Amino acid sequence: MGPGKSGDRERAVAVKKTEAVRRQKRKESDLRNVSDTLQDDAAQKQTLLGADELILNMGPQHPSTHGVLRVKLKLDGERVRGTECVIGYLHRGVEKIAENRTYQQFAPYVDRMDYVAAVSNGLGYCEAVEKLLNVEAPPRAKVIRTIMTELQRIASHLVWLGTHALDIGALTPLFYCMREREEILKIFEKYCGARLTTHAFRIGGLQYEAYDSFEKDVERFCKDFERRIQEYVDLLTGNSIWIGRTRNVGVLSAADCIALGASGPVLRASGVKWDLRKAQPYAAYDQYKFEIPVGTNGDTYDRYMVRMEEMRQSRLICLQAIENIPAGPILGKVGKVLKPPAGEIYHSIEAPKGILGYYIVSDGTTQPYRVRIRPPSFVNLQALDKMARGHLVADVVAIIGTLDIVLGEVDR
Amino acid sequence: MNPTLHPVLAFLQTWWVELVCGVVIIAVVPLVAGYLTLMERKLMADMQARLGPMRVGPHGLLQPIADAVKLLIKEDIIPDNADKMIFWLAPVTSMTAALTAMGGIAFGPSFLVARDINVGLLFVLGVSSMGLLGIMLGGWASNSHYSIMGALRSTAQLVSYETAGGLALISGLLLAGTLKIRAIVDAQSNDGVWFVFLAPVAFFIYLVASIAETNRAPFDLPEAESELVAGYMTEFSGFRWALYFLGEYTNMIVVGAVATTLFLGGWLRPFPNVHWMNWLDAVPALFTAAVGVYCVLRAGKQPVRVQIWFMWGVALTCFAVAVVLGLPLLVAQLKFMMPGLNGAFWFLLKISAYIYLFMWLRFTLPRYRFDQLMHLGWYILIPLAIVNVLAVGVATILELEYGWNRWLALVVTTVFTLAAALFLLRVNDKRAAEASSAAPPEQPSPEDSYAG
Numbered sequence: 001m002g003p004g005k006s007g008d009r010e011r012a013v014a015v016k017k018t019e020a021v022r023r024q025k026r027k028e029s030d031l032r033n034v035s036d037t038l039q040d041d042a043a044q045k046q047t048l049l050g051a052d053e054l055i056l057n058m059g060p061q062h063p064s065t066h067g068v069l070r071v072k073l074k075l076d077g078e079r080v081r082g083t084e085c086v087i088g089y090l091h092r093g094v095e096k097i098a099e100n101r102t103y104q105q106f107a108p109y110v111d112r113m114d115y116v117a118a119v120s121n122g123l124g125y126c127e128a129v130e131k132l133l134n135v136e137a138p139p140r141a142k143v144i145r146t147i148m149t150e151l152q153r154i155a156s157h158l159v160w161l162g163t164h165a166l167d168i169g170a171l172t173p174l175f176y177c178m179r180e181r182e183e184i185l186k187i188f189e190k191y192c193g194a195r196l197t198t199h200a201f202r203i204g205g206l207q208y209e210a211y212d213s214f215e216k217d218v219e220r221f222c223k224d225f226e227r228r229i230q231e232y233v234d235l236l237t238g239n240s241i242w243i244g245r246t247r248n249v250g251v252l253s254a255a256d257c258i259a260l261g262a263s264g265p266v267l268r269a270s271g272v273k274w275d276l277r278k279a280q281p282y283a284a285y286d287q288y289k290f291e292i293p294v295g296t297n298g299d300t301y302d303r304y305m306v307r308m309e310e311m312r313q314s315r316l317i318c319l320q321a322i323e324n325i326p327a328g329p330i331l332g333k334v335g336k337v338l339k340p341p342a343g344e345i346y347h348s349i350e351a352p353k354g355i356l357g358y359y360i361v362s363d364g365t366t367q368p369y370r371v372r373i374r375p376p377s378f379v380n381l382q383a384l385d386k387m388a389r390g391h392l393v394a395d396v397v398a399i400i401g402t403l404d405i406v407l408g409e410v411d412r
Numbered sequence: 413m414n415p416t417l418h419p420v421l422a423f424l425q426t427w428w429v430e431l432v433c434g435v436v437i438i439a440v441v442p443l444v445a446g447y448l449t450l451m452e453r454k455l456m457a458d459m460q461a462r463l464g465p466m467r468v469g470p471h472g473l474l475q476p477i478a479d480a481v482k483l484l485i486k487e488d489i490i491p492d493n494a495d496k497m498i499f500w501l502a503p504v505t506s507m508t509a510a511l512t513a514m515g516g517i518a519f520g521p522s523f524l525v526a527r528d529i530n531v532g533l534l535f536v537l538g539v540s541s542m543g544l545l546g547i548m549l550g551g552w553a554s555n556s557h558y559s560i561m562g563a564l565r566s567t568a569q570l571v572s573y574e575t576a577g578g579l580a581l582i583s584g585l586l587l588a589g590t591l592k593i594r595a596i597v598d599a600q601s602n603d604g605v606w607f608v609f610l611a612p613v614a615f616f617i618y619l620v621a622s623i624a625e626t627n628r629a630p631f632d633l634p635e636a637e638s639e640l641v642a643g644y645m646t647e648f649s650g651f652r653w654a655l656y657f658l659g660e661y662t663n664m665i666v667v668g669a670v671a672t673t674l675f676l677g678g679w680l681r682p683f684p685n686v687h688w689m690n691w692l693d694a695v696p697a698l699f700t701a702a703v704g705v706y707c708v709l710r711a712g713k714q715p716v717r718v719q720i721w722f723m724w725g726v727a728l729t730c731f732a733v734a735v736v737l738g739l740p741l742l743v744a745q746l747k748f749m750m751p752g753l754n755g756a757f758w759f760l761l762k763i764s765a766y767i768y769l770f771m772w773l774r775f776t777l778p779r780y781r782f783d784q785l786m787h788l789g790w791y792i793l794i795p796l797a798i799v800n801v802l803a804v805g806v807a808t809i810l811e812l813e814y815g816w817n818r819w820l821a822l823v824v825t826t827v828f829t830l831a832a833a834l835f836l837l838r839v840n841d842k843r844a845a846e847a848s849s850a851a852p853p854e855q856p857s858p859e860d861s862y863a864g
Contacts, residue, residue, distance in 0.1 A: 054557065056557050056558075056561075057557075062641060063641060064639070078561070078782055165778065168778045168779060169629060169630060169632070169777070169778040169779025169780075170776075170777065170778040170779075171456070171460070171629075171774070171775055172456075172459060172460050172775050172776065174460075175460035175461055175462060176460070176461065179461055235776070236778070239777070239778065241630055241777055241778045241779070241780055241784075242778050244780070244781070244784050245778055245779075245780075245781055245784075392781060392782060392783065393561070393639055393640075394633075394639050394779075394781045394782060395781065397639050
């Protein structure tokens with residue numbers, strides 16, 4: 001009993017001692033913290049996790065993060081001191097799925113990445129596999145692919161324009177944009193039966209012949225579109241509020257763009273004339289005349305102007321292409337079972353949002369060994385932090401809009 | 413007063429007009445506000461190449477009722493960490509302020525407010541500003557970042573723009589020389605001109621300020637949907653949310669009524685003192701009759717029988733109103749009713765036009781950013797309003813003391829104000845250019861710019 005009691009006492013004393021030590025330590029660390037705060041107040045303000053910052057959680061459920069993007073904003077009042085993107089809410093393991101599907105079976109999955117530009121995704125994948133198989137699509141297929149992809153570029157930019165304007169507070173352009181997009185989707189529907197996730201092309205060419213009034217439909221759309229695009233210009237381009245909200249907002253210099261790997265309109269708005277349609281022509285782009293619009297400042301307004309001009313150029317490409325669609329077969333010589341030789345291939349195209357690359361490793365079986373996709377949205381999204389710092393909360397929304405991200409593609 | 417009267421009866425005898433007015437306001441205004449939402453949705457749909465609500469009732473005419481019922485039976489959520497008492501109080505404050513302000517407004521010479529108090533306009537302004545308190549409290553009590561940011565924005569915005577709007581109203585009041593609602597309109601009647609023509613700059617400033625005061629686009633930052641989800645209303649749901657909403661729309665009616673009273677001639681018809689324009693008195697009756705005829709013509713084209721009946725019902729109501737409005741023109745004994753009935757018609761028409769302008773702007777313009785909004789308020793509107801008050805004051809003195817022609821005096825002052833405005837804008841541009849060249853947007857240090 002005695003020893004036990006004394007043992008208890010000893011233990012109690014020991015506990016008290018350790019508690020006292022701990023308390024002392026905590027006090028010291030508190031003091032140190034306080035003195036740190038006092039001494040390094042200026043430094044603290046510049047660090048991301050300074051004590052006087054409000055952390056605002058934007059998303060994944062938020063009206064204008066374009067899906068399930070979550071941005072943790074570190075705010076000083078309304079001024080953004082730092083951002084942190086949390087992604088992965090829409091991760092479906094597309095690249096992993098590819099390893100368990102045959103080459104043809106995987107084709108519909110790529111439509112679900114950038115779902116507002118499914119045709120472009122399909123084109124990139126089909127061409128990549130063709131490169132791997134060393135076959136080429138027939139000329140007719142190439143031209144129809146070009147027309148479809150350019151229509152898809154217009155449709156994708158229309159979705160961007162509508163939502164971007166909505167983010168900045170202009171309600172009406174969204175509905176006009178959707179009206180025009182509807183015309184394009186109707187052409188898609190008539191062509192392959194699907195509107196959004198089209199799966200329009202097949203490896204080696206096309207599955208479907210162009211329907212009878214295809215050229216006529218495209219031509220009518222292009223004719224109307226010239227007038228319609230003027231409506232958006234009238235609504236937005238000269239509007240002083242619009243200019244105030246976009247000029248000098250989210251400036252990204254050419255060097256920054258290249259360092260971050262940004263591509264597409266984001267890159268071109270900074271003055272870098274880099275468009276794979278010209279630089280490494282694919283499909284039938286080498287046959288048509290078109291301009292590559294570039295900006296100068298790399299701000300949100302320039303990106304807006306670049307995308308508007310791209311829509312006009314896409315329209316011109318469509319008009320040139322329908323004038324002369326070569327006759328002939330639509331599907332090249334590919335077998336029912338695709339067994340590409342062992343090897344690897346990288347093929348990239350200029351999707352509406354930037355460079356979309358497919359890296360495929362084949363081990364000689366019917367299924368790819370590894371597929372790696374270089375999504376433009378994911379890479380462009382990296383620029384968000386760089387662009388948003390020092391701006392206001394409202395600008396973050398505008399910047400997310402101007403990056404034109406699709407979370408299906410970011411997360412894959 | 414009869415001293416033997418029961419106190420309750422005595423109370424009623426003294427205050428019955430006010431009580432009736434209050435009951436009418438509480439009963440009618442929310443309904444009107446509800447229908448304003450329908451009007452807004454329909455107009456927006458029309459401008460956006462779509463139809464808008466079409467399902468509930470003919471052409472969606474019962475949509476506000478359905479919305480109200482839905483909001484009433486919705487689950488009432490109060491966040492756990494909210495300050496429950498204030499959370500409960502805030503939307504009520506907002507709504508009460510807006511409804512009380514309605515009490516200060518006269519819809520016609522005979523459709524009087526509760527009482528034509530001697531500080532009528534001041535009362536309306538003061539009470540409607542109380543709505544801000546509801547917004548502040550609501551944002552604070554929600555205990556949410558978005559709410560508090562919305563409330564902060566709202567507070568800053570309303571304080572700035574009420575200043576500008578109040579100064580603009582002072583310009584108008586200098587011309588009227590009174591705060592009494594009825595006397596203000598009488599002054600315009602005596603002068604034979606709406607004050608909007610005498611003080612156009614003041615009207616413009618009040619227009620902009622009133623859009624900002626009612627949190628409407630392009631100044632709808634407190635509830636900017638794409639930025640702050642719903643701003644101060646983020647945590648509110650069900651009927652609490654509806655109360656905020658009704659408060660906002662009621663406020664639109666209030667600012668419309670204030671602008672109409674002070675600048676647009678209240679219930680006076682256009683050219684009130686020009687005798688050969690007297691045919692304009694027939695316009696209210698003819699207008700409602702025309703609406704009725706339109707309904708009759710459209711009735712045959714309705715696809716469903718209920719809709720045909722409905723259109724006929726609307727048409728008959730319009731004809732009935734047209735008869736009521738028209739009879740005083742034809743029957744000499746009823747002539748005394750004419751100013752009241754026609755006045756109410758013109759007053760409502762002007763408010764509707766004012767609110768239509770609000771809506772039109774909302775569908776057309778993008779939203780200002782917060783710093784731009786404050787810049788516009790403090791650097792342009794408030795200085796301009798002060799200059800304008802001075803200018804109108806000088807013009808009034810020139811007219812009263814030195815016998816200048818009133819129009820000449822006002823033309824001179826308006827030109828002076830506009831020149832001041834241009835000067836201000838130039839100074840602003842210069843300052844902005846200097847600011848942007850002096851301080852480029854803050855960039856982080858290069859080593860951490862690419863940090864994950």
